[in-house]
Amino acid sequence: MTRVLLTGGSGFIAAHVLDYLLERGHSVVTTVRSQEKADKIRDAHPNVGKDKLNFSIVEDIAQQGAFDKAVVSDPAFEVVIHTASPFHFNVTDVQKDLLDPAIIGTTGILKSIKKSAPSVKRVVITSSFASIIDTSKGGWPEHTYSESDWNPITEEAATENAANGYRASKTFAERAAWDFVEQENPNFTIATMCPPLVIGPIVHYLNSLDALNTSNQRIRDTIQGKYKDETPAGAPYIFVDVRDLALLHVLAAEAESAANKRFFITAGHFNGNTIVDAIRKNFPEYKDNLPKDSATGGDFPEGGVYKINNKRAEELLGTKWTSLEKSVVDTVKSLKEVGA
Template structure:
């Protein structure tokens, strides 16, 4: 059993990470922005004792020292999984609403650990394919993305629009964390987890279909008939199921060989057209789905970048779920929220 601090506990990914931490017998304190969120999570885990699951309120992760209190625990923490970071494009000030929370949130948790939690040996940080991809290259069919790739985005480009701002926020935050380890030489290692689009079942106690995580909105929209006339373009052609991603976070604190490594966590390629076809096959009664001849949402004719996920498979021992299983389970989770 490991004593773990999990940040951003009410997030889509963190909710699944919490399930697996408890399943694996770890003892968890999770940070949330409000007592109301803590109560919802607690209600959803009625069998977890206070020793197994408790909460720390961190209202604003973008404040310096935001985690100073949360990181102090009795018994002391041995690992931290940091998932808290904004992911949405509904912003008016990229610096304040995307870059600062991501970068300050990540570095402040590392500073707090170094200052007040010498017992912590492993830190896992949720980064993103956004910190790997070179968007200026487009679909780049002759390139294979790996952990060695870094998004070359500049600060100036980051401020141009929210999409750039998001990609930059993940890149700058991850770079800041590796820089921190290099310069500060703390007595913990870090592992970064870099997923592309994260699909998969929603956690019923945190979600309505109106407040869905950004990645799953495409599945909801197709399911709700919004793609009947035209399937939206796919955009990013790589995906991972949230349950596999959550398992990677937990394995990264459990597997010794994961220390000081980046993990490009992807199950492979997908398209919005494939999502529509799976929903049609599994839920034929659904109204308003696109037909086989509906245009849009397919792979680009000139091909798309490849990927190498061998490190995740080899070091963390992950067998990825299929797109079919993921979409089937996601729609089922939507139905349980609607019911």
């Protein structure tokens, strides 16, 4: 059994990470922004004692020292899994709403661990394909993305719009984490997880159709009939199931081979039409809501799309990928549970 601090416990990814941690016998404290969120998670795990699941309230991860108290525990933490970071485009101030929470939140927790949690040996950080992709290259079909790629976005470009701000927030936060390890030589190693579009079943006790994680919104909107005339293309054209990603966070925390490594976490390619096809095949009750035969869009870019190299995750962590169809089917089933 390992004592684990999990940040952002009510998030889409973290909720699944928590399930795997408990299933694999670990003892977890998870940070949440409010007591209400803590109560919802507690109520959903009625047979798990406080020695195995407890909570720490961190209202604003962008505040300096936000995690100072959270990293202190008895028994002491050995692992930190940091998933807390904003992913949405409903912003009024890119710096305040996206860049600061991602960058300050990431560097802040590393500083707090170094200062107050010397027992921590491994830190796993949720990053993103956004920190890998070079959007200026478009489809770039001749290129194979891997862990060696970095998004070249500049600070100036970051504040131009919310999409740039999101990609920059993930890029700058991950770079800051690697810089911290290099410059501060802490007592822990890090592993960063870089997934593209993350789909899969929602944890129903934390979600409603209105408060859905950004990456599952396109599936919700498809079954609700919002794309009858035009199917969204499907950028970034690669995906991973949330359960695979969550398990890989836990495996990276458990495996010495993951220390100080970056992982490109993707199961393969998809586009808007493949999502629609999976829904049409498995949910005939939605057939009248789906894009019409005359609908445009939904395909890969003209000329093709980049290739992927996900061998590191497969070879070091031994992952088996969930198929797109299963991921879409399980997502729709979970959305139906909350009223879709």
